[in-house]
Amino acid sequence: MTSPSPTLKLLVVDDHEAVLGGTVMTLEKTYPTAAIRTATTVESAQTELSYGAPDLLMMDLSIPTAPGATSEIEAGIELLRSLLERYPELNIVVQSAHVRSLVRLKPAIDSHQAGFTIADKNLPMQEMLTKVDWALKGLIYTPRDMRAGIEVKPEWLEVLRLAFKEGLQDKAIAEEMNVAERTVRHYWTKVQDALEVYPEAGKNIRIQTEIQAREEGLID
């Protein structure tokens, strides 16, 4: 869900001042008109969210619940769990190297209806900016470690079948499946993440998806 509004609202959550500063600086360079707010604890993040959901939330997993508390991954996981529950349309970028601890949230991530990307903290800033961009576009990106091969939900398969075997457009698919067109678009991003098809300059992502889906046997 790319925000058409001129003032893009971003919220960055990280317990480490140095990292937070670096991230904000990089983001400011890329999105000069954006309003960037920061939070260092679970509590302050929740306070920020109570003023209104931003277009994108970027968070570190290891954060303290309140000022003075020690940082722990469990706190970040719980914050993320509640965000996925309460803000199904919030674009989220998770900065983490603890992919394993995120595995158990996979069912909730799969049901999330907005952009969700995971950026390895150790990767260069450019990679992080790509993940931010993808999340703002409503795309899904999860690292390969989080998946056991290609993993799809039944609904996503149905979208592939209706599109590539029946030749239907999104609108018709939505009617056929009795869901909103937005949801169908979202299923596309999910299945694209499962097939590891991501935007590439000069390539048609739908056709890429079809090629990959046929190769993997998702459609005959």
Place this chain on the structure above:
Amino acid sequence: MPTAKAPYPNEQPAAQATWQRQLVPGITVIVLVVILRLLGILQAVEWEALDSFLRWRPAEPTDKRLLIVGINESDIQQVGTYPIPDATLAALITQLQMSEPRAIGLDVYRDFPVEPGHTDLVEVLTQSPQVFGIDKITQEPVAPPPALPPDQVGFNDFPLDRDGFARRAFLGAVPAAPHPDAERFRIAFPLLLAEAYLAEDDLFLSNGRRNPENMRFGDTELIRFGANTGGYVRADATGVQMLINVRSGALPFEVVSMTEVLTGQVDESLIRDRVVLIGITTPSIKDQFNTAATNAPTHPLVYGVEMHAHVTSQILSAVFDGRQLITTWPDGWEYLWIVLWGGVGMGLVRLIARPAWYVLAVGLLGLGLGGLSLTLLWWVGWWLPVIPALVAFTFNGLILPGFYFYDQTLRSRIAERQRVIEETYDAIHNGPLQTLALLRRQQDTLSAKANEQLGNLNQELRTVYHRLQQESLATTAQLQLGNQQMVDLRNALHEVLYEVYNETLQRDFPGFDTLKFKVVKFEPLQESWLTAADRRSLCRLFEEMLCNVGKHAVGAKRLTVDCRTTDTENLIRVADNGKGNSTPSASAPPSPFVASPGGRGTQQAQALAARLQGEFQRTFQKTGTICEIRWPLKRPRPWWQTYPWRPNP
């Protein structure tokens, strides 16, 4: 606002376990004590407690309404013959009568003449309405002195407890069948004497007003003993009986010897207006009772004449001085008292946390309970079930918390260790790892080799943390999968199942190699009534289902996993589209489900399904194999609520 949630949202099983750890053993102890008492196993200790408490009371003043004339060893020596001849007894009675006592009780058998002087005694007895004799009506009966009319004869039997001690007295009884005169109700010797004494104050024996079963003099009701009175369980309460409240102290009564009376050495005031009991007071003649309640020098033996004196004195003191009789609570209150103290023992551990203070508190409360019971017996005459209450209290108060404190210490040690690990990691995370992260962002400026090494360093540091964390998780909260990976069972079930799925699919099984893709659905399950053991079993079963696909599916391209809640039930299903192999080749490793359809794995799965009141099935089709377990959303009714005659809602 999503407020700070407990880090582990599924801690109810743990809380429930704490509840069970404390309540179940405590209640078990109480129930056991109650059962032991109902079975009569605690009777003996309750009797001993009563004896001790009666003995520990402060001394009471000597009773001035009674005098015991003891026929002691030197009296017998002086007379030179035994039994004491009738002439001596006649002289003794005549001598006593000169000082005008209210009643003379002759606690000596005289069913046959003992010459010389039988005619003298017959004469004295027939002319003295204030002289009373004895007979014996139980076991081997002994006849009364023939010269006395029946209303001047009382029986001298005592009902004995199973340990041979006398704690109860007969007030009246109908003799047992073999007795020659079995139909007539008669009065016991000590009551007969009290009756004669009280008649001069115009107080006569009648039926109780509060309880018509009681005997009564004026306003004083003699509390009748019942089969389950106090600590007694199914005792023989035939006739009319009463618990003996012996007079405490070393000198309850004044005792003079026969010789002293005969030689006129006894002051007249010791005899006048009193009940005088004549009886044997030498151990050479067997007329003694076991009673541990008195402070007699012959403890625990008491001469028969003294026992009668205690009973007569108890009746007279109750009527004139309001001295307490022994009262007990109705059975229901007694058991409530026991349960209450058992409950105090259970509750105490929650109030006092420090073991030293705790032990002190238990000791003081235990002593307090003993002291309270003693005081109530002393002041009010209440005989409370102190031993059962004390047993329930100390068991719950001392032994169970021993386990509890041990458990708590163990837990806090584990928690402490966990905290150290977390703090260590946080220190590493907030320092070196952040520096490392910043460093790696500038990878353009570093050489490829340095980059790679930094990456390795990063990975190594994180691995250390994960290993420590996994080891420190309490074993009950985690499940070890086949590939040695640990899964934290405290999270929501569908999340745990997803982790199981994720880990298992990474294992090296031939069936997984051919898989092109998986169709998965993990949605929250209705798990509120599942126990921790159920959750663990479900995860195990799910792992087994997945492993079977890995081991036995042939050429499966698609794996479908479904974990969700439908309108009526929970469902976990694993299906593949392989050719399915219900008869595995000899080389295939034996599978719990497949190798023998009724094998252990299947049985366990069936047992789990039965426990959840659900269903487990595995079906082989041409298009693949489906394995699933489904169970209802609502907790099944316990068996005792599903009797056939009760309609199920």
